[in-house]
Amino acid sequence: MNSYNGIMVYVEFGENGLLPITRQLLGCGRKIADELGEPLSAVIVGSKGIEEGSDAAQLGADTVYIVEHELLRQYRTETYVAALEQLVRQQRPTALLMGQTYVGRDLAPSLAFRLETIAVLDCIALEIDHASRVLLLTKPVCGGNAVATFTSMYYPQIITIRDKAMLPMEPSFGKNAHVVHFAVSLEPRSFKTRLIKKVKEEGEGLRLEEAAVIISGGRGIGGAEGFRQLHETAAILHAAVGGSRPACDNRGVAPNRQIGITGKIVSPDLYIAVGISGSIQQMSGCGQAKRIVAINKDPDAPIFKYADFGVVGDWKKVFPSFSAKLKELVS
Numbered sequence: 001m002n003s004y005n006g007i008m009v010y011v012e013f014g015e016n017g018l019l020p021i022t023r024q025l026l027g028c029g030r031k032i033a034d035e036l037g038e039p040l041s042a043v044i045v046g047s048k049g050i051e052e053g054s055d056a057a058q059l060g061a062d063t064v065y066i067v068e069h070e071l072l073r074q075y076r077t078e079t080y081v082a083a084l085e086q087l088v089r090q091q092r093p094t095a096l097l098m099g100q101t102y103v104g105r106d107l108a109p110s111l112a113f114r115l116e117t118i119a120v121l122d123c124i125a126l127e128i129d130h131a132s133r134v135l136l137l138t139k140p141v142c143g144g145n146a147v148a149t150f151t152s153m154y155y156p157q158i159i160t161i162r163d164k165a166m167l168p169m170e171p172s173f174g175k176n177a178h179v180v181h182f183a184v185s186l187e188p189r190s191f192k193t194r195l196i197k198k199v200k201e202e203g204e205g206l207r208l209e210e211a212a213v214i215i216s217g218g219r220g221i222g223g224a225e226g227f228r229q230l231h232e233t234a235a236i237l238h239a240a241v242g243g244s245r246p247a248c249d250n251r252g253v254a255p256n257r258q259i260g261i262t263g264k265i266v267s268p269d270l271y272i273a274v275g276i277s278g279s280i281q282q283m284s285g286c287g288q289a290k291r292i293v294a295i296n297k298d299p300d301a302p303i304f305k306y307a308d309f310g311v312v313g314d315w316k317k318v319f320p321s322f323s324a325k326l327k328e329l330v331s
């Protein structure tokens with residue numbers, strides 16, 4: 001029996017308010033907490049005023065910790081890890097859930113190191129083994145070709161969860177959480193990094209992480225000229241455009257549009273892969289899509305093993321009629 005108690009969720013905000021992954025973490029956290037008979041808490045880290053507009057009390061957690069400090073005004077790994085370390089050491093949750101976001105991926109390992117515990121990143125399922133009350137952490141392994149379930153005897157368990165792997169929790173209006181302002185002690189001189197400036201990520205069109213439909217091009221598309229056609233079709237479908245690593249290297253799409261193990265991990269409802277062979281490194285980033293459609297001239301291309309629907313043919317011939325039919329269907 002361990003002396004840790006409760007599931008804690010790290011809350012993240014984007015430009016449009018609460019990130020969808022936070023609602024998913026709260027939904028998963030609530031289920032696990034209820035099964036364990038333990039409380040669910042949420043933590044919001046930032047500077048003065050974060051409570052305003054965050055509907056902190058209505059996130060659906062039992063307790064919401066607000067961690068405010070001047071040094072937490074801008075995200076900085078060192079200061080956020082220090083603040084979370086203090087809260088987690090005091091509250092001793094069984095698990096801290098974070099999104100598999102830039103921030104979650106950045107914070108989780110550093111925090112786990114500080115707490116001398118484990119971090120399990122990129123989980124797609126979280127369950128309880130009812131006999132032992134141990135958390136079962138499921139995540140893709142071997143470049144996404146298999147999934148494995150892990151357990152750990154180290155606490156607290158720091159876990160990141162992939163976007164769209166869990167159902168979101170609806171805001172529980174009417175049920176007010178207990179809001180606690182947690183005072184942290186941060187000494188400016190102990191932090192070695194300084195934020196000099198923030199540069200907004202440039203990108204054409206819809207963000208890959210938010211798109212329900214992604215059209216992704218590979219080396220087979222060639223360069224920017226070929227990608228123009230993908231962009232036109234994407235506009236019809238309200239889709240985002242992404243690419244494989246060679247497509248980014250060939251400047252067909254921006255580097256921040258690369259999908260795969262060293263790019264973005266996406267899980268759209270529909271992934272249309274055009275001129276992509278289907279390497280392990282590419283499929284690690286898109287294998288969780290609900291439906292995959294592939295267009296490739298090579299009938300033996302590995303992408304067809306993953307595709308729900310496939311067309312064998314030259315994309316320059318296939319894609320225009322595919323696009324025209326889509327236009328007809330949505331008009």
Ligand SMILES: Cc1cc2nc3c(=O)[nH]c(=O)nc-3n(C[C@H](O)[C@H](O)[C@H](O)COP(=O)(O)OP(=O)(O)OC[C@H]3O[C@@H](n4cnc5c(N)ncnc54)[C@H](O)[C@@H]3O)c2cc1C
Pocket residue numbers: 217218219220221243244245246247258259260261262263264274275276277278279280281282285295296297298301313314315316
């Ligand atoms: C450490 C490491 C990390 C990596 N990370 C990533 C990553 O994050 N993302 C990623 O994508 N890759 C990554 N790679 C590269 C990866 O191994 C593959 O080389 C890459 O995914 C292949 O991209 P591709 O499918 O676009 O190109 P190719 O493998 O060259 O495939 C091109 C495909 O286009 C088809 N084609 C060609 N012409 C046409 C046509 N006219 N019509 C229809 N089909 C056509 C071909 O039949 C072929 O199947 C990584 C590699 C390493 C070693």
